[in-house]
Amino acid sequence: MQLVDIMQNPSRYRRLGARQPKGLLLVGPPGTGKTLLARVIAARLKLPFFFASGSDFVEMFVGRGAARVRELFARAEKAAPCVIFLDELDALGKSRGSGMQIVRNDEGEQTLNQLLACMDGIDTQGNGIVIIAATNRYDILDDALTRPGRFDRVVRVPLPDKEGREKVLRVHAKTTRLSSSVNLARIAENTEGFSPAELSSIINEAAIMAATKNAESVTQADLEEALRSYKVSRGKAGLFGLGK
Known part of the structure; x- marks a missing residue:
C-alpha cells in the first residue's frame, strides 16, 4: 500500500x-x-x-x-x-x-x-x-x-493464521455452490500450516466430489473428505491429526 x-x-x-x-x-x-x-x-x-x-x-x-x-x-x-x-x-x-x-x-x-x-x-x-x-x-x-x-x-508473506484461512476459504467458495450447513470456520481450524493455494485446492476437490455424486451442493462432509484425502496424499495426516 x-x-x-x-x-x-x-x-x-x-x-x-x-x-x-x-x-x-x-x-x-x-x-x-x-x-x-x-x-x-x-x-x-x-x-x-x-x-x-x-x-x-x-x-x-x-x-x-x-x-x-x-x-x-x-x-x-x-x-x-x-x-x-x-x-x-x-x-x-x-x-x-x-x-x-x-x-x-x-x-x-x-x-x-x-x-x-x-x-x-x-x-x-x-x-x-x-x-x-x-x-x-x-x-x-x-x-x-x-x-x-x-x-x-x-x-x-507468511502462511495465514486461522482467521486468514477462513477468509481465503470464503473467497474461493464464492464461485462454489455450498450447502447452508457448511462451516468454513471448522475447515480453517483443521488446516493449520496450509497455504492459500492448498485451501483453494481443497474447495475445488470438494466440488468435484459433490459433482461426481450428482449432488445439488457441496456439503460439510464433502469438504472434510477432500481435506482428509489431501492430508493423506501430501503426507500431512500425522501432522494435523487425521484421526480426529
Whole structure:
C-alpha cells in the first residue's frame, strides 16, 4: 500500500528527499499469493505488468540469459511507468559462492551481473519503473542482489493464521455452490500450516466430489473428505491429526 501511494503521489515524498523504492522482494512459502500481490499492486497503479520467471533466464549458451535480461528491461523502459515482476528469483539470483568455489557457472554469473547492472540503471526519481520479485529461498540469494539500493524492501508473506484461512476459504467458495450447513470456520481450524493455494485446492476437490455424486451442493462432509484425502496424499495426516 505504501509503494502504491509513493508512485501515485511522488511529490508528497520528494519534498522531504525520499525516493521511490527501487525493488520490493516478497519472501514466503510456495502458494502464499506472492504473484497475486504483485499483480494487485500493478492493477492498483493501473500500470503495465511485465512477468518473467527466473528460470526463463537460465540458458545453456553463455550470454543468452544476459541478453534476455536486457530485452526485458528495454521493453519496460519503453512502457514506463510500469511494474516488472520476477518470479522464482532464486533460479536467477543464487549466491555466487565463496572464494573456495572452484567450478563456476559463467552463464549464471553473467546473467546475474546483467540483472544487477540493469537494476542500477533504474532512475527512481524519473522513469517510474519498480521491480517486484518473489522467492521462497531467500537464504540462497546473492548479497549483491538483496542489498538496499536494489531491493530496498523485503516483505515477508507468511502462511495465514486461522482467521486468514477462513477468509481465503470464503473467497474461493464464492464461485462454489455450498450447502447452508457448511462451516468454513471448522475447515480453517483443521488446516493449520496450509497455504492459500492448498485451501483453494481443497474447495475445488470438494466440488468435484459433490459433482461426481450428482449432488445439488457441496456439503460439510464433502469438504472434510477432500481435506482428509489431501492430508493423506501430501503426507500431512500425522501432522494435523487425521484421526480426529
